[in-house]
Amino acid sequence: MAQVSLRRLTKTYDGGVAAVKAIDLEIADREFVVLVGPSGCGKTTTLRMIAGLEEVTAGEIRIGGEVVNDIPPRDRDIAMVFQNYALYPHMTVFENMAFGLKLRGFPREEIARRVDRAARILGLGELLDRKPKALSGGQRQRVAMGRAIVRDPKVFLFDEPLSNLDAQLRVQMRTEIKAVHQTVKTTTVYVTHDQVEAMTLADRVVVMNQGRIEQAGPPGELYANPATRFVAGFIGSPAMNMIPARLVPTAAALAVALEGGPTLPVPAERTARYAAHVGRDLLFGIRPEHVTEATRTDKPNLAPIDVTLDVVEPMGMETLVHFRLGRTSVCARVDPQAAGAPGEAMRLAVQMDRMHLIDPATDRVL
């Protein structure tokens, strides 16, 4: 068990490609941190530097207070689960899990005890004598996790462990990973490009983009209060609508004039926060789930807008409707009963206290 801390961590590849640019991150003992971002954002490189599989160009990595920059992977007391499992094909499930312990010279009974425990946690008891090729994808991924668990390391590192599984299994394994973490409580760094995985698993989500940390925080915080345009667009599915808009003063407070759409009143408590930006070109950010059918009355600060539906996508539990405001296509999530047909007019309501204003010059959320 240990905390991990990254200070000004930098990786520049030969040829000058900067993959990770001086990031700082403190990961607490027992914390489950997910690094998430699009491909090439530096999340996997960061993980591999923590593992010791990539050399650090500059900065510092500490595991349990000890600087590990120059310590080889085997002496960092970490365990890693790879995207493609990386099981030893010529060894049985038992041997795969026992390999690391054997190399370290653990006594036979201790190895058996640990493998047994891991197999029980992961439900692998029946499969210990099988070779990897006789296992399904989910079982292989479980063996890969078992190999990490038996080591009882300071830190678990996961590199997109669910990307190779089909959708259904992915959801199931996600729950299992969370359950395993609740059982063994090892500090975990988990890399994924899937924001749903990030939201569901993490104690804290770290959104990375172009080698930098955009924002780090609990999943709910990132969802409710994204700090940058990138985080606002990346977290949440379907993505947040961003509509060009201008902040205008009204008699009582402020309002946003949407390009090609209506002018909507800004909640009074935000007047002071936005006052300095009146008259500027901004982006009005609103999540699809915060644009609903107007008949819904249980939410405060609803502003009505009248639209003509372009595309209607029934999802079962809810229906996504798309319409245009000026040049922007906007998505809303409505009750299946309330959704009209394409081409029909519909009155929607925007939950203005869930709105965001983004400064396109700095890409910061105001």
Added chain:
Amino acid sequence: MDAATSAANRDFPKLYRRAGSLSRERAWALRAAYASLGFAAVIFLAPPVYMLITSLKTNAEMADQSLSPWFVREPTLEHYAAILGNPLFLGFFRNSIIVTLIVVAITMAVSVPAAFALSRMRFWGSTTLATGVFLTYLVPDTLLFIPLYQIVGSLGLLNSIWGLVLVYPTLTVPFCTWIMIGYFASIPKELDEAALIDGASWLQMLLRIFVPVALPGIIAATIFAFTVSWAAFVYPTAFITKPEAMPLTIGVVSQLVRGDTFAWGQIMAGALLAALPPVVVYVFLLDYYIAGLTAGATKG
């Protein structure tokens, strides 16, 4: 699509011909495959079959021009008895076995670690070195034996099987290293990384992960090294003139000729016996040559 402006695919009969037959195409492909395989089999099997037939004939039958060379009328094992009772021939056999076993051992001991280093440890000049290893293999032994004669001679190893043991690896090591580089390259990088994190040293990684996983490749390389040193002809021809140091390949053709009399029966029997060990090695090792040993290591 707008019906007025665009035509349907069927309006282009030259592009969309009448449908063919999948089963008929398959049948023709099979016939063509069997025809070419049969042709190749005849070409490759004719010499050994001819050797076998000739070795079973009496000298009189061999000399009789009126008989078909492809049939045996009075089969005899006299040539086999003669050659197996010939201490010179048994000496050739022993020389070939000693040289080949030692050369195979040296080749594997050098090329497996070399291939591992060249494919996995990135160091300064490793790619150049890997290419260089292969290029050395491209220099034919018919050119190399001239300078090698000087070297072997200066070491006092002419007319000694140890000269061959020294020289054959120059043929086998580069090619086997090249084969093994290819095999090791097909092992996913994550396997070494997993082993590194599990606490393996480079040597442990090689012995406990790479060698077992690349076993089919190692067997292929072993077969190659065995065949090359068993069948080597140019080097022993150049370096060995004393009958007692000769391997089979040159012993059979040089020592079974008395003046200008060719003991054809014994030559054929000897050549056939000489060809037997590689066949046995193939059959024995191919049982272990299980393709797809890496299946299950990673997805896809």
